[in-house]
Amino acid sequence: MNQSDTKSQFKEKLCKPATPGGDTQWAFVVLPKSASAKLPRRGRTTVKGSVNGHSFQATLEPDGQLSHWLRLNEELLETAGLNTGDIVSIEIMAVEAEPEPEIPADLHEALQAAPEARAVWDNTTTIARLDWIHWITSARQSKTRIKRIINACDMLASGKSRVCCFDPSGYYSKAFSAPKPAD
Template structure:
């Protein structure tokens, strides 16, 4: 699929999350089915584009319905002059190359303590690393997250380069969904 094949234009209403993160102001949109279908994967995927003509780059999250949702932070909302309930114009496309994902601190420390795991980690693709990170961070409980970090290091140390049996779209496991919108 070429970069041009992934381009979509659409308008969506900016939604306020019912459960925001503390004092952080952010909005979200769920991508229309046609726009999500043009992207290269149903799991986390990075895009670039514009909102009301203002450029941005972001990582889309899977919504568990074979589509994606996009979190818009406060800075981007201010730059684009948008607020909750506004209709925004989007143009998006997948990035030419997936950027290096940010490694959560707990996973980073575990990889540093396991040189064999770190060697395999460093030899995988950014998409494979993104799936490992997504698998770890999608744990609902701290205990499960810690167990997944240990398992990830064990699997990587044994040469396993990809997360096995993990549905990054959330469709089959129903593990992921878009945020609930506030009324």
């Protein structure tokens, strides 16, 4: 797939999340299915683009409906002078190479304590590491997250480079969805 094949332009309403969580303000848009379909994967995907002419790079999240949603952080909202409810012009394109994901502290600690698992982790692809992290961080309860970290280290130590039984799009498991809008 050529990078230019992933390019899309569209207009969408900027939504305020019903439960924003945290201290910072942010907003989101759900991508049209036609734009999402051009991207290389239904799971987390990093794009570069612009909103009303202001550049950004962000990782799109799956919406569980074979599309994605985009979180616009407070800095971009302020820089671009955007408010929730605005209809914004967005242009996106998949990045050439997925950036290396940040390893959560608890997973990093577990990998450091399991050299066999760490060796397989280091030899997997960036996309595989992104899926492992997504699987672990998508746990809704802390005990599930802990169990997934233990299982990940066991699977990696046994030579398994891809997480099994995980639908990164959330479509089949309904594990993911876009935030609910406040309006």
